[in-house]
Amino acid sequence: MRTYLIVSGSIDDEVNIMAADWVTVVSAKPLLLAVAIAPSRYTYKLVERYGELVVSVPSVNMLRDVWIAGSEHGPEKLSRMSLTMRKASKVKAPIIEEALANLECRVVDKRSYGDHDLFVGEVVAYNYKQEAFRNNEPIIKAGFLSHIAWNKFVTFKEEVITP
Amino acid sequence: MRTYLIVSGSIDDEVNIMAADWVTVVSAKPLLLAVAIAPSRYTYKLVERYGELVVSVPSVNMLRDVWIAGSEHGPEKLSRMSLTMRKASKVKAPIIEEALANLECRVVDKRSYGDHDLFVGEVVAYNYKQEAFRNNEPIIKAGFLSHIAWNKFVTFKEEVITP
Numbered sequence: 001m002r003t004y005l006i007v008s009g010s011i012d013d014e015v016n017i018m019a020a021d022w023v024t025v026v027s028a029k030p031l032l033l034a035v036a037i038a039p040s041r042y043t044y045k046l047v048e049r050y051g052e053l054v055v056s057v058p059s060v061n062m063l064r065d066v067w068i069a070g071s072e073h074g075p076e077k078l079s080r081m082s083l084t085m086r087k088a089s090k091v092k093a094p095i096i097e098e099a100l101a102n103l104e105c106r107v108v109d110k111r112s113y114g115d116h117d118l119f120v121g122e123v124v125a126y127n128y129k130q131e132a133f134r135n136n137e138p139i140i141k142a143g144f145l146s147h148i149a150w151n152k153f154v155t156f157k158e159e160v161i162t163p
Numbered sequence: 164m165r166t167y168l169i170v171s172g173s174i175d176d177e178v179n180i181m182a183a184d185w186v187t188v189v190s191a192k193p194l195l196l197a198v199a200i201a202p203s204r205y206t207y208k209l210v211e212r213y214g215e216l217v218v219s220v221p222s223v224n225m226l227r228d229v230w231i232a233g234s235e236h237g238p239e240k241l242s243r244m245s246l247t248m249r250k251a252s253k254v255k256a257p258i259i260e261e262a263l264a265n266l267e268c269r270v271v272d273k274r275s276y277g278d279h280d281l282f283v284g285e286v287v288a289y290n291y292k293q294e295a296f297r298n299n300e301p302i303i304k305a306g307f308l309s310h311i312a313w314n315k316f317v318t319f320k321e322e323v324i325t326p
Contacts, residue, residue, distance in 0.1 A: 001188075002164065024187040025164075026199045027277025034197065034281065036189045060324060067326030111274065113283055114190025118197065120276055137312040146319060149300040153324045156309060156317045161223060163230030163314060 003147040005062075005069055005099065006035060007054040008046035010092035011085060017078060017096075018043040019070030021147050022116065023055060031123040033105055036116040042074050047119060051107045052091040055121075056099040059132070060143035060155050067151060089125040100132035100142055166310040168225075168232055168262065169198060170217040171209035173255035174248060180241060180259075181206040182233030184310050185279065186218060194286040196268055199279040205237050210282055214270045215254040218284075219262040220295070223306035223318050230314065252288040263295035263305055 001021035009015040022036035033055055037044045047053050058066050065081045072080070085094035088104050095102035105121025112118075132142035140156050147153055164184035172178040185199035196218055200207045210216050221229050228244045235243070248257035251267050258265035268284025275281075295305035303319050310316055 022187045022189060024185045024197065024199065026185060026197075026281050027279050030277050032276050034187065034189075034276075036187065063324060064326045109274070109276070111272070113195050113197075113272070114193050116190050118189050118283075120281075137315070140311065140317055148303065148323065151325050152300070153326075154303055154319045154322070155324070157320050159317070160311065161226060161316045161318070163227045163316075 001147050003058065003066060003145045003153065005056040005058050005066065005096060006037070006043055007056055007093045007096065008043045008050065008052075009075075010050060011087055011094040012092070014046065014075055015078065015085065015094060016042050016046055016075045017069045017081070017083070019066050026120060032108070032120055033103060033123060034118050034120045036113070036118050038116050044117070047107065050092055052093055053105050053107065053119070053121060054088060054091060054093045054095055055103040055105060056096045057101040057132070058145050059098075059100050060145055060153075062098055063145065063153060066145060066153075071151075089127070091124065095127065100144065101128035102126060164310050166221065166229060166308045166316065168219040168221050168229065168259060169200070169206055170219055170256045170259060171206045171213065171215075172238075173213060174250055174257040175255070177209065177238055178241065178248065178257060179205050179209055179238045180232045180244070180246070182229050189283060195271070195283055196266060196286060197281050197283045199276070199281050201279050207280070210270065213255055215256055216268050216270065216282070216284060217251060217254060217256045217258055218266040218268060219259045220264040221308050222261075222263050222295070223308055223316075225261055226308065226316060229308060229316075252290070254287065258290065263307065264291035265289060
């Protein structure tokens with residue numbers, strides 16, 4: 001599973017960052033993302049309060065921060081992270097400057113499924129690094145991060161394979 | 164995005180296979196998967212008819228079949244694929260013998276989001292290859308397939324990275 005950072009809250013108030021593997025696109029037009037968040041998470045409360053979130057795409061260079069975001073709880077962990085928060089374009093939650101991309105989402109639906117709730121957000125603004133995407137395609141050597149289990153991560157081989 | 168094969172229909176009647184990138188886990192207990200399928204797809208009709216589907220995890224060795232599943236339409240394409248269909252344990256749709264894993268799902272919810280519908284299925288049975296999973300972790304050298312865009316795919320570096 002690819003790993004993402006979910007930024008929630010407001011840059012003028014409280015901000016939290018969690019790591020999430022259970023993220024997918026669900027529609028191209030409009031561009032909608034689905035993110036599964038357990039109700040016990042601090043992020044859940046902030047997404048409920050603001051109705052917005054940022055899906056941030058980390059690189060392997062951000063692994064230490066991804067690990068803190070995924071293994072510690074509550075906004076206090078942000079002080080131990082070395083990420084730079086910037087004002088987003090359309091939402092109150094900040095974007096992460098170091099991320100390969102930031103997708104600013106406004107929540108349009110929420111459904112409970114088992115032990116998680118699935119938030120569906122419309123992408124209302126985004127930014128990305130030139131070294132990570134070109135012509136709507138990811139550039140593999142940018143180092144997209146995938147999660148194996150617990151503290152084990154991988155990235156992709158640079159060799160492109162075609163049928 | 165990781166790439167999956169969605170098997171639909173019934174082994175005694177009509178079967179179709181599509182490739183899908185927009186797939187995620189949404190709950191651990193019970194184990195629920197979400198799969199986005201456009202209403203225009205043949206698979207959509209079969210999932211609606213049977214209320215079941217199989218999420219099959221392809222390896223790089225199955226790339227040619229994944230490409231046919233993803234680029235051609237309707238069940239006729241199955242005759243050009245070289246996959247072996249086997250009776251599933253709990254659902255009418257078959258499983259794919261060559262796949263790294265097969266997750267048999269019973270649909271428990273469907274919601275429309277933009278240009279796709281999101282089917283949520285409960286995993287009622289599964290099987291996997293010993294060389295692909297051990298202790299609930301994927302074994303990277305099994306060759307899990309990820310999709311860059313159009314006919315470009317990648318797999319993972321075998322080097323495990325830890326924070």
